[in-house]
Structure formats: structure tokens, C-alpha cells
Amino acid sequence: NAGVTQTPKFQVLKTGQSMTLQCAQDMNHEYMSWYRQDPGMGLRLIHYSVGAGITDQGEVPNGYNVSRSTTEDFPLRLLSAAPSQTSVYFCASSPPPPGKFYEQYFGPGTRLTVT
Amino acid sequence: GQQLNQSPQSMFIQEGEDVSMNCTSSSIFNTWLWYKQDPGEGPVLLIALYKAGELTSNGRLTAQFGITRKDSFLNISASIPSDVGIYFCAGQLTRGGADGLTFGKGTHLIIQP
Numbered sequence: 001n002a003g004v005t006q007t008p009k010f011q012v013l014k015t016g017q018s019m020t021l022q023c024a025q026d027m028n029h030e031y032m033s034w035y036r037q038d039p040g041m042g043l044r045l046i047h048y049s050v051g052a053g054i055t056d057q058g059e060v061p062n063g064y065n066v067s068r069s070t071t072e073d074f075p076l077r078l079l080s081a082a083p084s085q086t087s088v089y090f091c092a093s094s095p096p097p098p099g100k101f102y103e104q105y106f107g108p109g110t111r112l113t114v115t
Numbered sequence: 116g117q118q119l120n121q122s123p124q125s126m127f128i129q130e131g132e133d134v135s136m137n138c139t140s141s142s143i144f145n146t147w148l149w150y151k152q153d154p155g156e157g158p159v160l161l162i163a164l165y166k167a168g169e170l171t172s173n174g175r176l177t178a179q180f181g182i183t184r185k186d187s188f189l190n191i192s193a194s195i196p197s198d199v200g201i202y203f204c205a206g207q208l209t210r211g212g213a214d215g216l217t218f219g220k221g222t223h224l225i226i227q228p
Contacts, residue, residue, distance in 0.1 A: 004157075033215050042119070042203055042218030043158070058215050090157050102146045102207040104216060106157030 002026055004107035006091050012113045013081040021076040021110050023091030030096035032074040033104065036060065036087040043090060049074055050096070081114045088112070121204050121219030129227055134191040136222040138204035146207035147180050147187040148216065153200045161202075162189070191224075199226050 007022045025032065030051045035043035035058075045058030049068040063085060065077040074093075078085060088111050092104040121138045128134060138147070146165055150158035162173050164180035164187060171178055177190045187206075191198055201223050205216040 035215075035218075040220060042121075042205075042220045043216075044218070045215035048215050092157075100163065102148065102216070103160055103163050105160070106150075108157050109155075 004091055004093055004105055006089075006107040006110050008110060009108065010111045012115065013078070014115055015082060017081050018077070018079050019081065021078075021089055021091075021112070023074045023076065023107060024072050025074075025091075025093040025105075026072065027093060027095075027105070028071065029093035029105075030071065031094045031104075032068070033058070033092045033094075034064070034066065034074070034076045035090045035092065035106075037090060037109075038087050046076065046089075078112075081112075083114045086112060086114045119204055119206055119217055119219035121222055123222060124220070125223040125225065127225050127227055128194055130194060130196060132194055134194055134198070134224060135188060136202060137186060137188040138206075138219050139186040140206060140217075141185070142206075142208065143184040144206035144208060144217075145184070147178070148205045148207070149176075149178050149187070149189045150203045150205060151200050152203065152221070158203060194224075194226055196226055199224055 004025045033048040034046040037043045044060050047066040049055045055066050088109045090109050091107045094104045119140050148163045149161045152158045162178040167184050168182050169180040175192045201221040203221045204219040
């Protein structure tokens, strides 16, 4: 049981490039989320999903797209990277109700630098 | 969006001391959680609180869900070197929803030798 895994661990992009951050979980969790963490800040929610085929926007969704074709995977796409997207990105998952869906389990993060 | 005010921002303590940190909000939260983050890692859940007034312990950690539902505190007793890290409070606004957590900005705990 690997929990929540994220790839890559580190990434450097040039402004305007696109890329996909991968997230997978093997706990059969329905709920998955993406957060970004900037220096001196807490984590801010980008997008979340309550199950395959269902996604919704969080607090800071601009510049990011998501899709959820399977329960296990929840990729985050940057369509045209900007320096303001330099951050550490965390994926999280949690079981659906009546499970403790608010107890989110986080992956190790992807450190992204956009030059 | 919603904000959680977490204090202090950082703490410099001696090994063996007790630690106390808290989180306040202008909004009512249905669930409070406390996470710890080590350098280069994702946050790890320490304690989850589900009811106003609830007091919960996890080893040397104790956390309480404020009666007003607008605050929570975390205490660490007899600190040890591995307690070093950033502690985040987080709140869940909607019961039955999955619209993510609202996080505080963190308390950076530093233990002086």
C-alpha cells in the first residue's frame, strides 16, 4: 500500500510550456484534491474531485485543469506555465462519507519552478 | 476565501519544554484538524476534532475544538528534537462536502539544543 504518490518530484519549466503533474492513490479513496503551497503560506486548494468523472474548482483554479477518469488517478495540468505558478504542489485523498472524508492524506509533493 | 489565523508564526524552545499554538477564525468550522509537515514532505495528520468542546490526545499531543467552533489549540508536552517542523491547523467548513480544507499559515517549531 503506497498511499498517495506524486510524480515528478522536481520540475523546471520555461514560461509558456505545458506539463501534467501526476497523482495516484491505492487506498480506493473517492475524494482527491490538489493544493499549492507557497513560502510562508498554508496550503491553498486548486481543484478537487468527489469521484471519477466529477471535478470542481477550489480557491485558486486559474491556470490549471484537472480530469478524473479513474478512482486512482487525478492529474493536474498546467496549460501555459507562468512564473506565478512556481510552487510546491500537493495531492491529497480521503475516503467518502460515511468515512472520514475530511481526514485528507497527502502525497510527498512536486516542486515546480517556472523560469 | 476563508482565513485561519494561526499563532505564533514561529517558536524557539528548549528540548523538554511544553508547546502551545492556536488557530482562530471568523467563520464557524465543523471539523478542525492539525497537521505536521517535515522539510521536503507532505503534511501528516496528527489529530482530527469533530465536536465543539472536544478534547483529544495523541501521545504527547493534545488538541481541543473550541466551543464557539471558531478556534482550536494544539499542545505538545515535553518536546523532543523530532517535534521540529511546521504545524498547520486546517478546518472543514461543510459537513458532507468534499470542498477541501482551509489551512492556516503554519507555526514553525524550532528546538534549541
